[in-house]
Amino acid sequence: MASEARLYTFSQETKDKLRKFRLGTSRASDPQAIVYQINKQSLEIAPADDEVYSDMQALADDLPDHSPRYILLSYPLTLPSGRLSVPYVLLYYLPVTCNAEMRMVYAGAKELMRNTAEVGRVIEIDSKEDLEEIEAKLGGEA
Numbered sequence: 752m753a754s755e756a757r758l759y760t761f762s763q764e765t766k767d768k769l770r771k772f773r774l775g776t777s778r779a780s781d782p783q784a785i786v787y788q789i790n791k792q793s794l795e796i797a798p799a800d801d802e803v804y805s806d807m808q809a810l811a812d813d814l815p816d817h818s819p820r821y822i823l824l825s826y827p828l829t830l831p832s833g834r835l836s837v838p839y840v841l842l843y844y845l846p847v848t849c850n851a852e853m854r855m856v857y858a859g860a861k862e863l864m865r866n867t868a869e870v871g872r873v874i875e876i877d878s879k880e881d882l883e884e885i886e887a888k889l890g891g892e893a
Contacts (some may be wrong), residue, residue, distance in 0.1 A: 759860045760795045761867055766781075768798065769823070769868050776825030777837055781805040786813070787821040787864065789856055796821070796864060809878040819857040820844045821864050826889050839887045841870040847877050 761769075768785075776783040786799040799820065804810040814820060822842035830836050840873055845854065846881075865873055874888055 758794055759789070761865055762795065762797065765795075765797050766867065772803075772823060772825075773839060773869055775883050776839065779825060779837070780827055782807060782827065783818050783825045784810050785823045786810070787823065788818075789860060791853070791856065794856070794860075796867075798861060804892070807882045807885065811882045814844060814879055815846075817846060817848045817850070819846070819853055821857070821861075823868055823870065824885070826885065828886060828890060830890070834843060838872070839870050840872045840874055840889065841868060842882075842885070843873055843875045845877055 772783070772785055782805055784804040785802075786804075787796055788799045788836055789796050802813075804813075810822070823839075824842055825837055825839050827835060827837045841861075841864060843857070845857065861873065874885075875886075876882065
């Protein structure tokens, strides 16, 4: 992890946003998602915009077709036992059409993003359609 920490950076503002999002979504009744991207020149990891998505279709519509993204997702769901669970995961969006250079940039920062965001699990998705099935993937963790 030490080499990634020297290569990739987070501003203090981004670290604060990550923490606030993690703590603030644990009681949310709707899905909450924020998209993060890496600046190719500075290798800084930051939010793609200030939007917090609660609609998976709107999130899918806004994802780029040829560029990877990290998506922090807090997704409330009711387990078969009837208990409410709010998994907090990192979706690693890696479209099959993205170029090798960007694939390497995002692959290199994945663990740092996971640790900095303090997520429990990373789920790799390679298409926008995978977002439609995310509840089934999350439910499988129980």
